[in-house]
Amino acid sequence: MPQKVRIALDAMGGDFGPSVVIPGAAISLGRHPDVEFLLYGDAKLIEKELAAHPALRKASRVVHTDVAVAMHDKPSVALRRGRYKSSMWQAIDAVKKTEADVTVSAGNTGALMAMARFCLRTLPGIDRPAIAATWPTMRGDSVVLDLGASIGGDAQHLKALAIMGAAMASVLFDLERPTVGLLNIGVEEIKGGEEIREAAELLRAMNSQRFDFIGFVEGDGIGKGAADVIVSEGFAGNIALKAAEGTARQLAEYLRAAMSRTWRSKIGYLFARDAFKALKDKMDPNKSNGGVFLGLNGIVVKSHGGTNAEGFAYAVDVGYDMVRYDLLTKINQTLNRDAGALVATPSAQEVVS
Amino acid sequence: MPQKVRIALDAMGGDFGPSVVIPGAAISLGRHPDVEFLLYGDAKLIEKELAAHPALRKASRVVHTDVAVAMHDKPSVALRRGRYKSSMWQAIDAVKKTEADVTVSAGNTGALMAMARFCLRTLPGIDRPAIAATWPTMRGDSVVLDLGASIGGDAQHLKALAIMGAAMASVLFDLERPTVGLLNIGVEEIKGGEEIREAAELLRAMNSQRFDFIGFVEGDGIGKGAADVIVSEGFAGNIALKAAEGTARQLAEYLRAAMSRTWRSKIGYLFARDAFKALKDKMDPNKSNGGVFLGLNGIVVKSHGGTNAEGFAYAVDVGYDMVRYDLLTKINQTLNRDAGALVATPSAQEVVS
Numbered sequence: 077m078p079q080k081v082r083i084a085l086d087a088m089g090g091d092f093g094p095s096v097v098i099p100g101a102a103i104s105l106g107r108h109p110d111v112e113f114l115l116y117g118d119a120k121l122i123e124k125e126l127a128a129h130p131a132l133r134k135a136s137r138v139v140h141t142d143v144a145v146a147m148h149d150k151p152s153v154a155l156r157r158g159r160y161k162s163s164m165w166q167a168i169d170a171v172k173k174t175e176a177d178v179t180v181s182a183g184n185t186g187a188l189m190a191m192a193r194f195c196l197r198t199l200p201g202i203d204r205p206a207i208a209a210t211w212p213t214m215r216g217d218s219v220v221l222d223l224g225a226s227i228g229g230d231a232q233h234l235k236a237l238a239i240m241g242a243a244m245a246s247v248l249f250d251l252e253r254p255t256v257g258l259l260n261i262g263v264e265e266i267k268g269g270e271e272i273r274e275a276a277e278l279l280r281a282m283n284s285q286r287f288d289f290i291g292f293v294e295g296d297g298i299g300k301g302a303a304d305v306i307v308s309e310g311f312a313g314n315i316a317l318k319a320a321e322g323t324a325r326q327l328a329e330y331l332r333a334a335m336s337r338t339w340r341s342k343i344g345y346l347f348a349r350d351a352f353k354a355l356k357d358k359m360d361p362n363k364s365n366g367g368v369f370l371g372l373n374g375i376v377v378k379s380h381g382g383t384n385a386e387g388f389a390y391a392v393d394v395g396y397d398m399v400r401y402d403l404l405t406k407i408n409q410t411l412n413r414d415a416g417a418l419v420a421t422p423s424a425q426e427v428v429s
Numbered sequence: 430m431p432q433k434v435r436i437a438l439d440a441m442g443g444d445f446g447p448s449v450v451i452p453g454a455a456i457s458l459g460r461h462p463d464v465e466f467l468l469y470g471d472a473k474l475i476e477k478e479l480a481a482h483p484a485l486r487k488a489s490r491v492v493h494t495d496v497a498v499a500m501h502d503k504p505s506v507a508l509r510r511g512r513y514k515s516s517m518w519q520a521i522d523a524v525k526k527t528e529a530d531v532t533v534s535a536g537n538t539g540a541l542m543a544m545a546r547f548c549l550r551t552l553p554g555i556d557r558p559a560i561a562a563t564w565p566t567m568r569g570d571s572v573v574l575d576l577g578a579s580i581g582g583d584a585q586h587l588k589a590l591a592i593m594g595a596a597m598a599s600v601l602f603d604l605e606r607p608t609v610g611l612l613n614i615g616v617e618e619i620k621g622g623e624e625i626r627e628a629a630e631l632l633r634a635m636n637s638q639r640f641d642f643i644g645f646v647e648g649d650g651i652g653k654g655a656a657d658v659i660v661s662e663g664f665a666g667n668i669a670l671k672a673a674e675g676t677a678r679q680l681a682e683y684l685r686a687a688m689s690r691t692w693r694s695k696i697g698y699l700f701a702r703d704a705f706k707a708l709k710d711k712m713d714p715n716k717s718n719g720g721v722f723l724g725l726n727g728i729v730v731k732s733h734g735g736t737n738a739e740g741f742a743y744a745v746d747v748g749y750d751m752v753r754y755d756l757l758t759k760i761n762q763t764l765n766r767d768a769g770a771l772v773a774t775p776s777a778q779e780v781v782s
Contacts, residue, residue, distance in 0.1 A: 318648025
């Protein structure tokens with residue numbers, strides 16, 4: 077029996093706080109009995125929720141905090157008000173103090189990223205952390221990053237994203253050598269900004285044993301599953317994710333409207349109910365919940381703020397997988413062993429020397 | 430009876446050349462009898478197709494050309510081989526010589542843009558042309574631009590896009606004062622790159638009578654119809670479009686698979702056939718065919734290269750609307766009358782002085 081996975085939860089995070097976080101943790105515990113939880117937040121509220129989940133209560137330690145970061149606090153405000161004292165900070169700090177292996181929070185993204193960066197610091201060789209998530213495609217899931225942790229970035233940044241995304245894909249999907257594509261507006265060599273073309277050259281020159289760089293992928297290639305890992309700077313990555321989510325919601329709404337339009341379509345719906353249920357499951361945004369902050373000395377998973385217990389449980393599952401399959405070690409190995417991987421940045425010198 | 434709309438067609442453009450362009454033109458002529466066509470390309474091939482469309486033949490003049498731009502020619506190659514001589518060039522040149530009011534081509538985007546720019550030149554005050562198209566949303570259509578004519582751009586560029594997109598939306602959707610949003614990765618003032626925040630300030634300060642700037646729109650806001658016009662530089666705009674298209678195809682495929690999975694779902698499909706047909710019509714990519722090149726001294730409409738006759742007809746329809754409702758005049762009016770609209774660029778000085 078391997079060591080337990082220790083997960084620190086920001087119980088006050090998200091639109092609903094402990095009333096979603098605690099039941100969500102209970103669901104995930106049911107799937108992974110080898111987990112211990114550290115629950116940070118208002119002890120009274122947490123205990124109230126735990127009363128309904130005795131197994132979780134047994135697997136948890138509650139740490140009371142007085143301060144909760146609000147969903148609309150600016151990062152600077154959150155840091156000023158919440159550093160050291162807030163449930164969010166303490167959950168992250170538990171990873172820094174090696175009391176926990178991973179932090180999961182449904183709190184506001186900007187504040188969580190600012191605190192994670194401040195508390196955990198970036199890995200040697202990494203200038204800026206990224207947010208990565210899984211994206212359901214026609215060929216199974218892909219990892220897409222950066223989904224908005226930072227805007228822009230040079231070829232070295234894109235290369236770092238590729239290395240980290242590949243490590244995450246190999247951990248999550250159990251792949252020896254995942255394929256990696258660079259998001260671009262055309263697949264020809266002449267397309268895209270200079271930094272993207274330069275990143276393509278760097279990745280090709282790397283000829284890594286840990287991933288297979290396949291070149292450029294267009295926006296519609298993501299859903300086709302053109303690569304196991306899709307790399308983009310954070311602005312376009314975020315736009316791609318949101319545009320796809322918006323389209324999925326739009327089509328689901330069209331479908332709903334179409335099926336309730338006539339008595340014939342209503343009867344059709346009744347007959348095909350199971351098919352629609354399967355389709356709904358497939359499109360369930362809960363199952364893609366859990367953005368992983370990559371590039372820090374520790375793993376932080378961000379859940380959607382508006383998620384329900386089922387969705388939060390998926391985010392906890394993602395955190396579990398990252399720890400159980402040792403994401404951080406894999407990222408560091410690639411950063412270290414693919415000699416010269418990121419030598420252009422000063423801090424990377426320390427890593428590869 | 431107003432003057433006829435004169436449309437120049439690059440009959441050799443697209444994956445199928447005259448065999449799609451000519452039947453497509455015939456369909457559009459059926460909807461708009463007040464059109465005259467100039468057909469550029471291999472006269473033999475064109476005449477062969479025209480034989481099946483006597484009404485179109487009567488409304489057309491064929492101009493033979495020997496050179497056709499290939500779908501995979503680089504812009505530089507296309508210009509070298511095809512300037513003056515190709516069907517694409519001559520169709521554009523017809524607009525320059527005021528023999529036609531608009532050009533429609535299904536030829537390759539890069540070559541078409543390069544030739545259009547070279548032949549027609551940009552409008553005073555406009556540095557770089559843009560590609561705009563309509564995007565079906567839950568509140569009707571929106572205009573989205575730039576879809577990939579150029580990458581990046583400063584606040585002035587985004588402002589110019591807003592002005593041109595608003596003119597197109599008012600023409601296409603018959604709106605007095607369309608709403609305009611800037612595509613961004615958050616709706617808060619602190620989000621996005623500097624050029625986007627600066628563009629927001631410029632647009633707010635403009636306080637234009639011709640459009641209503643509503644601030645930032647996220648990727649999932651496009652499909653919600655958050656604004657009549659969505660403005661982005663070309664990289665993110667292209668990624669958003671392709672990601673949405675990819676998701677739509679993916680979900681259509683899921684739906685198809687779900688409905689053919691069991692005998693119950695197959696029966697359901699039969700009952701709801703009309704509903705599915707309506708849904709398919711609603712999602713028909715043909716109906717969004719027709720990217721409009723904005724910012725040139727003349728209007729050029731780009732059809733998808735792989736479209737069918739029905740899809741090409743929609744692109745011709747878009748060209749027709751742009752002319753009939755006088756897009757170019759409206760753009761120029763906004764550029765001229767919204768005093769100081771683009772004063773920061775030298776060429777704009779001429780316009781506003």
